[in-house]
Amino acid sequence: MTGSLEVRDLTKDFKIRKGLKSSHLRAADSVSFTLEPGKTIALVGESGSGKSTVARMIAKLETPTSGQILLDGEDSATHGRGLREYRNNVQMVFQDPFASLNPFHSIAHHLERPLRIHGQAKTSDELRAKTLELLERVNLLPAESYAERRPHELSGGQRQRVAIARALAPGARFLIADEPVSMLDVSIRLGVLNLLARLQREENLGVLYITHDLATARHFSDEILVMFRGKVVERGPSDEVILNPQHDYTKLLLSAAPEPTNQGKLRREVREELASGVGPGDRFGTSGL
């Protein structure tokens, strides 16, 4: 199936009230990109750069101040049947698997609801079969045993697999993965990322992979967008961006990534910086950008 999820000049302002004064914070500023089936776009940037705001706007959890989200070339709905149709196609995996599953409900409930809402299963037998199939596809075996459990009985990695299964349940073509592994142990991150990669190949999904980890962004995506203070400051094929960064901020991000040859060097730099008395305001070197 062809089609695309296009984001055009997406802008979001948040109103900040401080006593009687109110000011605006531009969390996302004219962000545009096109997500195609089978392709992965990585959105990288530091905390507070607006990555998650973009994700929440695409998932229709926030209303953009201006700009459009187009599915297959048509402007997407914000309510009613149109929104349901949109959610059939666009789903999201949240960052924190400990918060994104309702502690009150079983794993089966989390998968059955989207299946039922989006008409993937009519009878309860069908529902059960599809639920187990989803659990098997995210490698939670034996599926029967997982279906009856509650979220608190599962580890972080297992929960995130459930969250991925839930996002797949409506039969979505586009997946927004908002830092899907940042809350997980380093040892299980690769497993979850490889699972996402496998599912993407099987379903020909378009994935928006939001991360602050440049290494996984390079390996898992075709294109990288670097966000800084709400703006996309650099974009291009992933190897291009990593190997030949143009923008100062991208260079700074890359220099912050650990490299074996630099072992000990950063620590020395930090000590020197502290000794020279440079204030904490420019600790990350972003104030001049």
Next chain:
Amino acid sequence: MSDIDLTPSAGADVGSPATEAARPTLSGPPQRGGVKAFLPRLTGKLAVGLFLTIGISLFAIIAPYVTQDPRNYDSDRFLPPSGAHLLGTNNLGADVLAQLAEGAAGSLMVGLVTGGIAIFLSLVFGIIAGYIGGWTDEVLSLITSIMLVIPGLPLIIVIAAYLESRSLIVIAIILGLTSWAGPAIVLRTQARSLRNRDYVAAARVAGERPHRIILVEILPNLLPLLAAQFLGAFIAAILAEAGLSFLGLGPSGSLTWGVMLNQAMAHNAFQVGAWWWFVPPGLLIALFGCGLSLINFSIDEIINPKLRNAPAAVKSVRKARKAGAEVASSATPKEA
């Protein structure tokens, strides 16, 4: 996306143990699911709580058919407990046990109706205001705040004095209408916190409708709070009804525990030493509240499963400490 290969020789065999990490493992049998998961597990606390609550409720339902006529004044006054009158008689010669039974039915009815009305109104005002926000929140919060600052008892007195005949139901409705504002504010704050949880956002992304998000995703997580508030409203209603009765504004012609306490006080039962008149209704109010609290603790454990393991953890710590002490005291630890 492409897989990262940790071992170059493993190739692109997707799903092999090398690429997709070790399969997650599970330990222990699954805990209960489905409808059963909504019910608390039978523990000592729950058993005692259910015993007290069900016992007193059954007493209220069955005893009036078994006991003597609570309005038969033929016996002597202030008779102490005996075979003929298990809880003695009062100042008019009426059987206290019979009055206690009829009073139980009246008190529990007032409590139930008041608790029900208060919880329903606090749910509507609190959760809808908290979840929807915006103008709806402003309007509903304004009404809640107005109700909150209206002094409850004087308003009840004015309304009760205005009504010429007051049945139990009317008293219960008045109490219910004046006691929902406090719980509503707590529920609103809690709902505001819950609506920002990721699982609510995830339910919205999944396409759940707002009423289902409120009822299925948010409400169950508020159950212990609701239970506590219902309990509070229940007990408060029994006490408020007793207060109204004391002022002569209680239900006209009906018997409740409050009316009994009021009559006992008015007729110097304490000075006469007729403990059988005021101790039983007071004790029943206390035991009923105790029973409902114990049930409430058990409901807490469904919502916060971590509490389930707390007693076991304490026990194992105690056991370990004991074992440690034994090891220290004797070179060869004994088998328990």
